[in-house]
Amino acid sequence: MSYLEYTVRDVPSGARKILYLNWPLLLLLSAVACVGFLMLYSVAGGSLTPWAEPQMKRFAVGMLAMLIIAMVPIWFWRNMAGLAYGVSILLLVAVEVFGTIGMGAQRWIDLGFMRLQPSELMKIALVMMLAAYYEWLPMRKVSHPFWVAVPAFIILLPAALVLKQPDLGTALLLVFSGGGLMFLAGVHWAYFVAVIASGVGVVTTVLQSRGTDWQILKDYQYRRIDVFLDPASDPLGAGYHITQSKIALGSGGWTGRGFMQGTQTRLNFLPEKHTDFIFTTLAEEFGYVGGISLLLLYALILLFCIGTALTMRDRFSALMTLGITLTFFLYFAVNMSMVMGLAPVVGVPLPLVSYGGSAMLVLLLAFGLVQSAHVHKPR
Amino acid sequence: MRRPGRDNAESVRRFTRRGLFLGGLQLGFMGLLGVRMHFLQVDQADQFRLLAEENRINIRLLPPERGEIFDRNGRAIAVNKPSYRITMIREEAGDVEAVLTRLAQLIGMDDDQVKAARRDLQEARPDVQVTIADRVTWEAIARVSVNTPALPGVLPEVGLSRHYPMKGDFAHVVGYVGPVSDYDLSRIKAPAPLLLIPRFQIGKVGVEAKYEEALRGEAGTKRVEVNANNRVMRELDRREGKPGVNLQLTVDHALQNYAQARLGEQSASAVVIDCTNGDLLAVASTPSYDPNLFVRGISVPDYKALTENKYRPLASKSVQGLYPPGSTFKMITALAALEEGLISSQDTVYCPGHLTVSGRRFHCWKTYGHGHMTLEAALRESCDVYFYDLSLRVGIEKIASMGHRLGLGEELSVPMSAVAEGRVPTKEWKRQRFGKDWVLGDTVNASIGQGYVLTSPLQLAVMTARIASGRAIQPRLIKSIDGVEQPLETKAQPIGLNENNLRQIRQSMFAVTNNRHGTAYSSRILAEGMRMAGKTGTSQVRNISAAERREGVSQNADLPWERRDHALFVNFAPHDAPRIAVSVVVEHGGGGSTVAAPIARDITLQALFGGTPPLSAYPSSDRSRIKAQQERLEREQRDTGDDGRDRA
Structure with missing residues (x-):
């Protein structure tokens, strides 16, 4: 979309842009974040420290950043896509080289005021890059093998770097959101069938390689798979997370034990209760009603995003919006599946609720892009 | 923006289609999550709530x-x-x-x-x-x-x-x-x-x-x-x-303490039983050990010292130790014969110093014999030949049954560890045990408490108490539980022996300690109303070989400790109205009259007086020695001192 077209069509400008923000989306995001504050307050035993307050501050900063991004025309961000992707790749390489050891894997870059996870940044950068790519690529070339190989490389390069960290969860998220974007862009479905089929083959191979000289995954990753398949096999060891999380969840019942009345999380039966497993606290204290409510909030966010994406006229905005939506979906879908024992334990936070700087900031930046696309769509 | 007309329109349609498809997939998956949540939180809530309680609540x-x-x-x-x-x-x-x-x-x-x-x-x-x-x-x-x-x-x-x-x-x-x-x-x-x-x-x-x-x-x-x-x-x-x-x-700590001290460091045991109700007043066994060591967890050297001590401090000799009763068994043989009416107080047996049975010569302890012996004289002087002769007339079965009636070979019910049953042999027993027939020599040996007869000090005390009281006294160790007096299972019934026969035995036992010829005359009690009746026993733990007999090596002092005779003594007192019965066994101590009887006498006096007896209770020749002994024991008891004084 050129600047000329913006002037021709009715695109909001100046301070009026604020009126054209997707306010329902903004409110929904805030609502989800508030659920997060509440839960962090609760797991800290009714205290703003050590989690709720920093989380609020980060949310405020993230919101501000989101609004600023939203005010900048979307075509500027489209032009930034290549740069963002390049910088993210460099950062991923950088953590490989200087990253400090945190939680058994090199995933952080210490920026002084916060620890940055380049893999988080990569999630948006990849979506932006692919969206920009498909806007540039003529529609009829979309399914050409060469023009399919290019985005595949764009996806697999960062995925490989992340996998090497090693962070299987995030690598898979990158592959899935990238693949989803290619699907949305209109790549022939036969490619996806082929990839899924070979994916199944790879998984089989990976499982088969266990215990051999060419074992592909780390032992702890295999153990996680084992435990996922049968949590009861090691209730105090590796299966502990899943078993305890299901117990906490299940003991919530219809309406839960009440705010700050959760016993399982408070008594430390659940590790990482403030990060990846925070959903269990919500489910224990507010029960099924609470859990479904959060799920509904997420569903509404999805619906609003899909709704606005379908009314966007330019390909970059639409693809990017749906790509970010998909990433967001993958976050909470994987996290909830893991907490409910439907997926192995991979370190994926519950978006906007789990305690953590990088993820929240990056997600709000991403929604800033969505807002920008929304604001600057011609009406 | 590119405007390739139809291409663009098709592209938008395809995007919309796929966008809706993917969106539908996402919402569908969320539906699945919702269903799963329902399953965990509603359908299985009870089960998980239970697990949560188990997690949280610890008993x-x-x-x-x-x-x-x-x-x-x-x-x-x-x-x-x-x-x-x-x-x-x-x-x-x-x-x-x-x-x-x-x-x-x-x-x-x-x-x-x-x-x-x-x-x-x-x-x-x-x-x-x-x-x-x-x-x-x-x-x-x-x-x-x-x-x-x-x-x-x-x-x-x-x-x-x-x-x-x-x-x-x-x-x-x-x-x-x-x-x-x-x-x-x-x-x-x-x-x-x-x-x-x-x-x-x-x-x-x-x-x-x-x-x-x-x-x-x-x-x-x-x-x-x-x-x-x-x-x-x-x-x-x-x-x-x-x-x-x-x-x-039922035990009296002061008497128990005295008995332990009096037995000293010898390998010995003593039992004091109340003749009227069977209360065990003292159940002593030496040497002893400090049980507090075991509570703390005994050290290896300490434990080794206890197990390697040849006097076996860990063994509870008074109930667990089994010894040939020796001459203390003679009352059984005599009673069996009296009850059968085979002898009277005037009947005599001639003792030439030995008796030949089935071609084997059985010796009396007195090499040249006692001469003509009545029952009283035979018990008093502990003539062996008299009882050899008696046993051949009565037979082992009658003797064994009399032994059981008086508590020997019986499992007495006392809540202590390893209470031994002992043995009074019968023909049947020997056949089962050794597959051999009983021979007359076995009866002769048994008649003086040797051979196969084995008794514990507790059994000897019970036997003496039954003779003294004429009742089937059962020992009792637990007086009360939580303040509730524990009655005996059955009130001691008369034992069913002829009182005249019992009186003869008691008189004979009185003679043992009070007749100038009695084997325990030197351990007599002089205190009026407290005189005791008893019987000495010296039981062999070896066979005296013919060579030894010839050379006269029967002096205990010449033998190594573990081959010396056991010294035994049983008594009751006062002789005319028995209150207590006592048995003392000193392992390999030597003679019953010289070693066991003085200990039994001292313990008896201590029990009857409820403390240190006056010296006048002792024969005058002994008094100075006894005085020194009393002072020594009192000093020792003071030194070992018990710190239980603060609690009553």
Whole structure:
């Protein structure tokens, strides 16, 4: 979309842009974040420290950043896509080289005021890059093998770097959101069938390689798979997370034990209760009603995003919006599946609720892009 | 923006289609999550809620206070004393080494203890409370408490532990407690949860073991809320247990103490029984040991010293030791013959010093014989030939049945460890045991308590009490449980023997100690109304070879200790109105009259007077020696002193 077209069509400008923000989306995001504050307050035993307050501050900063991004025309961000992707790749390489050891894997870059996870940044950068790519690529070339190989490389390069960290969860998220974007862009479905089929083959191979000289995954990753398949096999060891999380969840019942009345999380039966497993606290204290409510909030966010994406006229905005939506979906879908024992334990936070700087900031930046696309769509 | 017309329109349509498809997939997956959530939180809620409670609520046992044991006068024999220990939690200590070093200086731990503590700490989970020092003094606890800020993770704890203020005096009767072992557990079907507590103390031997369940009591429980590290956050509720029962023994601690002291360091035992009701007033066995050593966990050298001692301090000789009763058995043979009407008081048997039976010559202890002997003279002077002759007329079966009537070869019901049944042989027994026929020589041997006859000191005391009272006295050790007097199962009934016969035996026994010719004349009691009747016994543990007999090597002093004769003595007193019966066995002590009888006499006097008897009770020739002995024993008793005085 050129600047000329913006002037021709009715695109909001100046301070009026604020009126054209997707306010329902903004409110929904805030609502989800508030659920997060509440839960962090609760797991800290009714205290703003050590989690709720920093989380609020980060949310405020993230919101501000989101609004600023939203005010900048979307075509500027489209032009930034290549740069963002390049910088993210460099950062991923950088953590490989200087990253400090945190939680058994090199995933952080210490920026002084916060620890940055380049893999988080990569999630948006990849979506932006692919969206920009498909806007540039003529529609009829979309399914050409060469023009399919290019985005595949764009996806697999960062995925490989992340996998090497090693962070299987995030690598898979990158592959899935990238693949989803290619699907949305209109790549022939036969490619996806082929990839899924070979994916199944790879998984089989990976499982088969266990215990051999060419074992592909780390032992702890295999153990996680084992435990996922049968949590009861090691209730105090590796299966502990899943078993305890299901117990906490299940003991919530219809309406839960009440705010700050959760016993399982408070008594430390659940590790990482403030990060990846925070959903269990919500489910224990507010029960099924609470859990479904959060799920509904997420569903509404999805619906609003899909709704606005379908009314966007330019390909970059639409693809990017749906790509970010998909990433967001993958976050909470994987996290909830893991907490409910439907997926192995991979370190994926519950978006906007789990305690953590990088993820929240990056997600709000991403929604800033969505807002920008929304604001600057011609009406 | 590119505007390739139809291409663009198609592209938008395809995007919309795929966008909706993918969006639908996402929402569908969320539906799945919702269903799963419903399944976990609603359908399976009860099950998970239960699991959550199990997670959160821990049931802790409250160990009951063990019942205490007292003597018949209420003196403490086994009590619970507060014991202090120092524990440490690794994760709270921070710098474990520094804290350990400081602690070691403070309470004086040696290098080995520090090393052991360090190892225990390393092996335990970081949040587990590990005992660093057990049974520390109150001063050490106070010192640790004062220095709490410098000792993070260190916690003093108070518990109860068993204490035996009488030390060795009751070691064989009451026994001791010790930490429950895997072996103990393997012998108990479905052990109580309490027993699974590490180092929980249970009775190992003696009354402590026999009354284990009653003494232990019942554990209470408390439900506590714990966190994931099992640390108690708060107590929810508690159900108090039941403390163990208190036992009162029939034993008199002063008499027991005297008996132990009088037996001294010899390998010996003594039993004092009340002739009227069977109460065991003293059940002594020496040498003894300090049961407190076992409560603490006995050290290897200490234990080795006890097991390797040839006097077997761990054995409870008074009930467990089996000895040929020797001449003390002669009352049985005599009574059997009297009851059969085979002899009267005037009948005599000629003793030429030996009797030949089936071609084998059986000797009397008096080489050249006693001459013509009546029953009284035969018992008084312990003539063997008289009883050889008698036994051949009565037969072993009658003798054995008389032995059983008087308690020999019977399993007496006393709650002590390893109470021996003993043996009074019969023809049937020998056939089963050895597959050989009974021969007359066996009867002859048995008639004077040798050969196959084996009795315990307790059985001898019961036998004497039955002769003295004419009643089927049963020994009783437990006087009351929690203040409730324990009646005997059956009130002692008359034993069913002819009173005239019994009187003859009693008179003969009186003669043993009061007739100038009696074997125990030198151990007579002079105190009026307290005179005793008794019988000496010297039982061989070896066969005297013909060569030895020829050379006259029958002097005990010439033999090694373990081949010397056992010295025995049984008596009752006062002879005309019996109150107590006593038996004394000194293992390999030599002669019954010279070794066992004086001890029995001293114990009898001590029991009858309820304290140190006046010297006038003794024959005048003995008085100076007895005076010295009394002073020595009193001094020793003072020195060993019992610290149970503070508790009544």
